[in-house]
Amino acid sequence: xxxxxxxxxxxxxxxxxxxxxxxxxxxxxxxxxxxxxxxxxxxxxxxxxxxxxxxxxxxxxxxxxxxxxxxxxxxxxxxxxxxxxxxxxxxxxxxxxxxxxxxxxxxxxxxxxxxxxxxxxxxxxxxxxxxxxxxxxxxxxxxxxxxxxxxxxxxxxxxxxxxxxxxxxxxxxxxxxxxxxxxxxxxxxxxxxxxxxxxxxxxxxxxxxxxxxxxxxxxxxxxxxxxxxxxxxxxxxxxxxx
Numbered sequence: 001x002x003x004x005x006x007x008x009x010x011x012x013x014x015x016x017x018x019x020x021x022x023x024x025x026x027x028x029x030x031x032x033x034x035x036x037x038x039x040x041x042x043x044x045x046x047x048x049x050x051x052x053x054x055x056x057x058x059x060x061x062x063x064x065x066x067x068x069x070x071x072x073x074x075x076x077x078x079x080x081x082x083x084x085x086x087x088x089x090x091x092x093x094x095x096x097x098x099x100x101x102x103x104x105x106x107x108x109x110x111x112x113x114x115x116x117x118x119x120x121x122x123x124x125x126x127x128x129x130x131x132x133x134x135x136x137x138x139x140x141x142x143x144x145x146x147x148x149x150x151x152x153x154x155x156x157x158x159x160x161x162x163x164x165x166x167x168x169x170x171x172x173x174x175x176x177x178x179x180x181x182x183x184x185x186x187x188x189x190x191x192x193x194x195x196x197x198x199x200x201x202x203x204x205x206x207x208x209x210x211x212x213x214x215x216x217x218x219x220x221x222x223x224x225x226x227x228x229x230x231x232x233x234x235x236x237x238x239x240x241x242x
Contacts, residue, residue: 027093027096028096029186038052048066077207091187093187099119166197170193177214194206
């Protein structure tokens with residue numbers, strides 16, 4: 001690495017590789033950390049709002065609090081989230097380290113970006129396998145605190161699925177915040193966009209999710225108030241989580 005580039009991407013006295021390692025460490029939460037949250041999901045003119053409380057009992061843990069407009073994609077996302085044992089796991093980039101391959105670090109004094117190839121992780125399923133070989137990503141660190149602020153993924157060439165559908169374009173973008181109190185980086189929103197079709201026809205689908213009122217606590221401690229005081233989130237320049 002040229003000397004000028006090395007010094008350009010130093011963060012808090014750390015060389016690039018250590019700065020990246022520090023950021024990924026903070027994206028891996030303690031095993032017992034749980035999170036309550038509200039989420040607003042939109043696609044086209046349709047909206048769903050959900051609420052999750054890991055300490056509530058039964059049907060009160062996961063609630064659909066608002067429903068507007070017909071949209072199969074949103075209904076599928078909500079259903080999948082609702083059926084998970086731990087819906088709050090989607091707030092954490094637990095498999096980020098495992099999914100980064102062929103990383104290349106670049107940057108300037110005010111930011112640092114890491115381009116990489118996506119690698120299959122234990123959380124990926126059969127469909128993910130068809131995308132992984134063609135997917136690349138870009139990770140950016142927040143200029144204010146050195147933690148992960150944004151990750152973008154995209155396929156570099158079309159993917160033909162087993163059902164005959166060709167996905168011509170696919171993008172995922174995740175935004176993160178960092179909680180000083182809990183020492184963890186967590187997802188505060190993401191966007192998914194896919195365009196493709198069969199028999200020469202093509203259509204586009206997009207879903208946007210915004211997470212609010214995120215509050216952390218530890219598993220089994222139902223007497224502890226869930227509180228999180230994240231540091232003010234100021235995204236840096238624009239840079240497969242579950």
